[in-house]
Structures are given as structure tokens and as C-alpha cells.
Amino acid sequence: MTHAATEGPTPGTLTLAGLPIGQADDAPPRLRAALEGAGIIAAEDTRRLRQFAARIGVRLGGEAGARVVSYYDANERRRATELVADLLAGRDVLVVTDAGMPGVSDPGYRLVTACVDAGVPVTAIPGPSAVTTALVLSGLPTDRFCFEGFPPRRGLAARLTELADERRTMVFFESPHRLAATLRAMAESFGADRRAAVCRELTKTYEEVRRAPLGDLAEWARGEVRGEITVVVAGRTAPAATDRDPAALAAAVAGREASGVPRKQAIQEVARETGLPKREVYDAVHR
Numbered sequence: 001m002t003h004a005a006t007e008g009p010t011p012g013t014l015t016l017a018g019l020p021i022g023q024a025d026d027a028p029p030r031l032r033a034a035l036e037g038a039g040i041i042a043a044e045d046t047r048r049l050r051q052f053a054a055r056i057g058v059r060l061g062g063e064a065g066a067r068v069v070s071y072y073d074a075n076e077r078r079r080a081t082e083l084v085a086d087l088l089a090g091r092d093v094l095v096v097t098d099a100g101m102p103g104v105s106d107p108g109y110r111l112v113t114a115c116v117d118a119g120v121p122v123t124a125i126p127g128p129s130a131v132t133t134a135l136v137l138s139g140l141p142t143d144r145f146c147f148e149g150f151p152p153r154r155g156l157a158a159r160l161t162e163l164a165d166e167r168r169t170m171v172f173f174e175s176p177h178r179l180a181a182t183l184r185a186m187a188e189s190f191g192a193d194r195r196a197a198v199c200r201e202l203t204k205t206y207e208e209v210r211r212a213p214l215g216d217l218a219e220w221a222r223g224e225v226r227g228e229i230t231v232v233v234a235g236r237t238a239p240a241a242t243d244r245d246p247a248a249l250a251a252a253v254a255g256r257e258a259s260g261v262p263r264k265q266a267i268q269e270v271a272r273e274t275g276l277p278k279r280e281v282y283d284a285v286h287r
Helices: 029-037 046-055 073-088 109-118 130-138 156-163 176-190 214-220 246-258 263-274 278-286
Strands: 014-017 040-043 067-070 093-096 122-125 145-149 169-174 195-200 208-213 229-233
Touching: 014 029, 014 109, 029 093, 029 122, 040 046, 040 073, 046 067, 067 073, 073 093, 073 109, 109 122, 130 169, 130 195, 130 208, 130 229, 156 176, 169 176, 176 195, 176 214, 176 229, 195 214, 208 214, 246 263, 246 278, 263 278
Parallel strands: 014 093, 014 122, 040 067, 040 093, 145 169
Antiparallel strands: 169 229, 195 208, 195 229
């Protein structure tokens, strides 16, 4: 006797929803509808989600109510397994974080990966992002850029050294209490005259965008800086053809050495000023 294969339920859909980064009025109609129609909502901070819903006059899950579960860094791996099980059972899941898009320096990546592996549909409700908002307000080139997230607490100098030759505009997140140290490290690695912008409290009442060279911003940040911070840094400019003359490079290094600067430091300074790789300046000196 042949038995027909038993088919499981059609998987639900995982929806990633971007929440406003400041002004609650930025919430689009699709987000409101998703919050009202959701059966399961995974939130980075359930208390803040309920406060946000109250501000925009939305009842989570509508009349039936939604099952709201926490989904943050510490429980992301375990909760992802539970949510995939819900999705495979045919239930839709809505994921939100405190502000901006889930997965962008916020929980979401592991769950999306698990859903892709399990064949669960994934979609998104686009929303405001501090990355692109800061980028367009910075006054720096927007045609090519990269997002570097939060700079590491350990190995900061090494990471910035890796980025010293990056030609795209760079966008970083940073906490207020680490901002001054990070800007000083950037000034040392990229050059104090590298153009940058510090964007604070974007779209909120006390929004501030301060545009200046990194050295000046590092001095400014020595004072008290509060709020959500996004830092935008210009990429390294392409060196002019005249900057590549080996004799001129060697002379520039020699001039610094004559004033007491160690050779290694002198090579770094010339490379930074000309926008050339340190190896090219080193070869010019030792040729």
C-alpha cells in the first residue's frame, strides 16, 4: 500500500521592520499596519516597543493582541531557534529593534540566516537608518561609502590602520563616553586634517551635526557629549601624480628626520600627507 506524503504547514513570513530613529511621526503606514496585524513580535526592548506603539496610537496585534517576546544580543541565538520553529509552524513573525533596521548593529542577522537556511520567506519594511541619514547630512562624498559599525574596544589602532587607505566615505557608530578617544585615534591614523562629521541625536529635538577636521572634532569631544552618535569620515584622497616622485618622497622623509622625527614615524607622516601607501614611501627612502 502506498501512502501519500504528508505535507507540513506553509511557513510563515519573517518581516524585519525599521523603526524611526528619533521622530515617531516618521513611522510609515506599512509599519503601523504590521504592528497592528502581527501575531508575534520579537523586540529588542519590549518596554520601549510598547512606549513607541502608545506614542503613535497603535495597539500591538490589534484586538487579538500580539505575543511580544524579547530579542536582544544576549538571547539572540536561543530566541532565533524558537522563532524559526514558530515560522515553520506557519506563524508570521515581526522583528523590530529600538531604532533603525534590525541587523544593522542590532539583532537580526542570525535569525535571517536561520530563516534562509530553513527556507522561510524573509521580507522587510524599510525605515529610517542612522547610517544613511548621517551620511547625507555630513557634507562628505556619498557616491561610495562603507559602514564600519562600532569600532572595537580592543585593537582600535590596528583596525583604524587597516582603514587608513580606504577611499570610500566611512560611517561609524560610537558611544558618547568613548567618542573623544575614538576621534583622537582616528586623527592619529587618518590624519588630523581628514574631513569628518559627528552627528548627534539624529532627527530628535537636539539634533546636531558638527563638521570639522578630525583633530578639531577630537578637541571638541573632550567636553561632555550626550546622545546617540554617528561618525562620518572622508575616505583617503587619491594621490596626485607629482606626489609619487621617489626623490621628493625621500627628501620629505629626510627633512623630518633632520628635525628629530624617527624614520618610521616620518615615513608614516609622509604617506598620510601624500595619500600614498606606506610601502611606497618606504621603498622610495631605501631605494
